[in-house]
Amino acid sequence: MDRKDRVTECPVAYALNLIGGKWHLQIIWALYKKPVQRYNELKRRVDGITNMMLSQSLKELEQYGLVTRTQYPEIPPRVEYSLTEEGQVLIPFIRELSKWGAKQMSKS
């Protein structure tokens, strides 16, 4: 049971559980910039992420219905990830957050 499964009545707390982690928004943003990506491609784009965190994050994001995973039964294996419509809803949100963050950074 990870933290996202904990019961919360507050929608804001719930939302932060889904996307407040260290990597989720970065992964979503990477998938926005290039809509279809394979595992290792993603790993190269999300700076500093480890296999552990990437696969774990992707699994969670898939569970929440923000990311789709498509596996092709080939050798070597090919797995492609992309944003669902629900995931794309977050894009303007990330933009706002980025603008606000940049403004705060410049102030101090």
Next chain:
Amino acid sequence: MDRKDRVTECPVAYALNLIGGKWHLQIIWALYKKPVQRYNELKRRVDGITNMMLSQSLKELEQYGLVTRTQYPEIPPRVEYSLTEEGQVLIPFIRELSKWGAKQMSKS
């Protein structure tokens, strides 16, 4: 040196450092619902928060310029907190997050 002082180039990560914690948004929301509040009043409204987390969070929020602290030199001491304009900017943002979170909650 707390986590908010760590260097980050990414504005989104920076923003999450400021408001991604467990209590910051709840405190801001409480201060929005009642714009001027004393310490213990806030503590009662933010469900489950301890003195440690409340005083620490308030200190951080004040540093970031999101909250103002006004101390009156009286006995017993009186300290009032309220949102700055910068802090109020976050209100529509929290509303959106809440809407999105509620939708996600209802799906699973």
Next chain:
DNA sequence: CAGCATCCCCTTTGATACTG
């Protein structure tokens, strides 16, 4: 290629008690 298992650390969070 795409990922999982294991081990470990350290930061965040919490409980409790105390002070000007």
Next chain:
DNA sequence: CAGTATCAAAGGGGATGCTG
């Protein structure tokens, strides 16, 4: 009233190595 100090706990995050 408005906090601070101290100690303890939990779990998120990371490094490394292994597998189908």
